[in-house]
Amino acid sequence: MMSRPEGLIDGPAAWHPRDLADSDWLRILPNRVLSQLDAGLEKLRDTPIRDLPRLELGPTFDEIRREVLHGKGFVLLRGVATEGRSIEDLARLFWAIGLQFGSPLPQNAKGHLLGHVKNLGLRATDPNVRIYQTNDRQFFHTDSCDIVGLLCLNKSRSGGLSSLASSWTAYNEMFRRDPELARALFEPIWTDQRGEHAPGSNPWYSIPVFSWVRDRLIGSYQRKYIESAQRFPGAPRLSATQVKALDLLDGILEEIALRMAFEPGDIQFVHNHQIFHDRTAFEDDPAHPRHLLRLWLTCEDDWELPEVFAERYGTIAKGRRGGIRIPGLETTVSLNP
Numbered sequence: 001m002m003s004r005p006e007g008l009i010d011g012p013a014a015w016h017p018r019d020l021a022d023s024d025w026l027r028i029l030p031n032r033v034l035s036q037l038d039a040g041l042e043k044l045r046d047t048p049i050r051d052l053p054r055l056e057l058g059p060t061f062d063e064i065r066r067e068v069l070h071g072k073g074f075v076l077l078r079g080v081a082t083e084g085r086s087i088e089d090l091a092r093l094f095w096a097i098g099l100q101f102g103s104p105l106p107q108n109a110k111g112h113l114l115g116h117v118k119n120l121g122l123r124a125t126d127p128n129v130r131i132y133q134t135n136d137r138q139f140f141h142t143d144s145c146d147i148v149g150l151l152c153l154n155k156s157r158s159g160g161l162s163s164l165a166s167s168w169t170a171y172n173e174m175f176r177r178d179p180e181l182a183r184a185l186f187e188p189i190w191t192d193q194r195g196e197h198a199p200g201s202n203p204w205y206s207i208p209v210f211s212w213v214r215d216r217l218i219g220s221y222q223r224k225y226i227e228s229a230q231r232f233p234g235a236p237r238l239s240a241t242q243v244k245a246l247d248l249l250d251g252i253l254e255e256i257a258l259r260m261a262f263e264p265g266d267i268q269f270v271h272n273h274q275i276f277h278d279r280t281a282f283e284d285d286p287a288h289p290r291h292l293l294r295l296w297l298t299c300e301d302d303w304e305l306p307e308v309f310a311e312r313y314g315t316i317a318k319g320r321r322g323g324i325r326i327p328g329l330e331t332t333v334s335l336n337p
Contacts, residue, residue, distance in 0.1 A: 003212045004186040008175060012071045013217070013274045014168035017258035025072065025258075029079035033060050041092055049092055050113060050333045054099040061100040064269075068101065068147060069302060073271035074164055080265035082153060087335050094151040094267065094293050095333075101147050101269060102297030105323030106331050109196045115294035116337035117150065119284055127228045128195040132294075133337075135284065140165060140253045140276040141222035144312055145296035145322040148270045148277070152262035156290035160282030162268060163257040164275050167219030171210055173252045174245075181245040185209040188308065190236055191222055192229040196324050204229040205312045209249070213304050218273045220309070223250060253278075262292070273303055298322045 040055040047053075064075055077097075082090060091114055098104060107115040108130065119135040131138045135156075140163070150162075174182035188206040197203055211218040223246055229235045238246075253276060262268070270277055284290055300319040309316050314325035 002186040002188075002208055004183060004210070005171075005212055005215075005217070008172050009168055009217060011168065013073055013166060014172060015072050015166050016169055016256055020072075020258065025074060026076050026078060027064060029077055030060065031079075033057060034079060037093060037096060041096060048333070049088075049095050050104075050331075052092065052095055052099065055096055057100060061097075065101055068269050068271050069299065073166070073274040075269050076260060077267040077269070078263070078265065080151075080267065082264040087153065090151065090153065091293060091333075091335060094149070094295065097267060098149050098295040098297055101149065102299040102302075103319065105145050105296040105298055106329060107294065107296050108324055109326060109329070110334075111324075111329045111331040112334055113295075113331050114333045114335075115296070116334075117290075117292035117294050118337050119282075119289060120337060124224065127192065127231060130194055130196075131224065132279075135159075135282050135290075137281040138277075138279040139222075139224055140250070140257075140278045141225075142220050142272050142276060143296060144324065145272055146299045146302045147295075147297040148272055149295035149297060150262075150268045151293040152264050152266045153291040153293060154285075154288045155262055155264060156282035157285040158283045159280050160290055161259045161261055161280045163259045163278035163280065164270065165253045165257045165278075167210070167221075167274055167276055168217050169256050170219075170249060170252050170276065171217055173256065174248055177252075178248060181241070181248050182210075184241050184245040185249065186212065187242075189226055189238070189242060190229045191220075191312075192225040192231075194225065194228070196326070198326050202234070203232055204235050207308050207312055209246075211306045211308070213306050216273075216303055218303065218305060218309075219276055220312070221249075221276055273305070296323060 104113040117132045120133045122129045124131045124136040190204045207220045305316040313321040
């Protein structure tokens with residue numbers, strides 16, 4: 001039997017959007033901090049992006065980082081100007097800010113340390129396509145990292161809202177409505193790796209949607225990938241109870257989600273272990289397609305994870321866990337998707 005809480009849970013991670021003001025999660029970066037960033041990066045102009053050192057930027061990012069790891073679990077930073085700046089300059093700035101939170105991880109089988117969230121004309125119905133490569137809705141999910149960072153280069157013509165939901169609040173709502181279905185999500189469930197796995201290994205991994213470690217709830221979820229894992233004959237079948245539990249969870253996530261629109265220059269950081277995130281479907285402006293840069297980050301001082309996460313994360317050791325783990329994978333920083 002997997003460890004689990006005996007009832008409702010409380011803490012800053014158990015937030016509901018009705019209780020939040022924009023000022024609770026939106027941070028305007030001070031001009032002095034932006035000037036520090038620009039000055040620091042100017043001195044390192046000849047240093048490749050992946051070799052940039054962590055800049056000392058004072059207490060501003062220390063406070064923001066604490067909020068992401070030990071508070072509500074997310075923040076939206078605003079104030080970065082994009083007009084007249086090249087994608088390389090913005091990537092360098094984003095990388096430098098990301099290093100304030102953790103170390104970058106490879107995000108796909110190409111070894112990309114800098115990801116590109118952009119519609120490549122692919123469809124999510126293809127089981128070997130990652131949904132971020134489409135303009136389809138992503139649905140609530142978590143990624144293989146500790147913190148997810150996104151920088152908006154271009155926004156969509158319509159749609160493309162970011163949706164965030166507290167996994168703690170979702171669990172509490174499930175427990176109030178049907179404790180047995182809430183408990184069912186503490187048992188292992190099988191999720192498709194979408195073709196990004198080591199040769200000879202299972203094309204799926206098995207992790208509960210909810211785990212309970214040192215009085216903290218840890219979430220791991222992607223409903224579409226759970227369903228596509230059923231295409232493999234060796235993957236255990238979903239039970240009727242599991243399907244009911246997932247249906248209840250999805251309905252609750254729709255009710256408790258906070259939705260925000262990105263503007264060019266906005267940077268969002270999300271703590272992957274306490275937030276389920278989603279993106280609505282969108283329509284592009286053909287002249288300026290929606291384009292976000294993404295970082296997957298691992299942290300030396302993040303929450304402890306259960307051993308079952310090692311199958312997906314490669315290890316549960318802090319500062320080394322997460323990313324796409326394929327033997328011999330060469331990592332790179334690409335300015336193209």
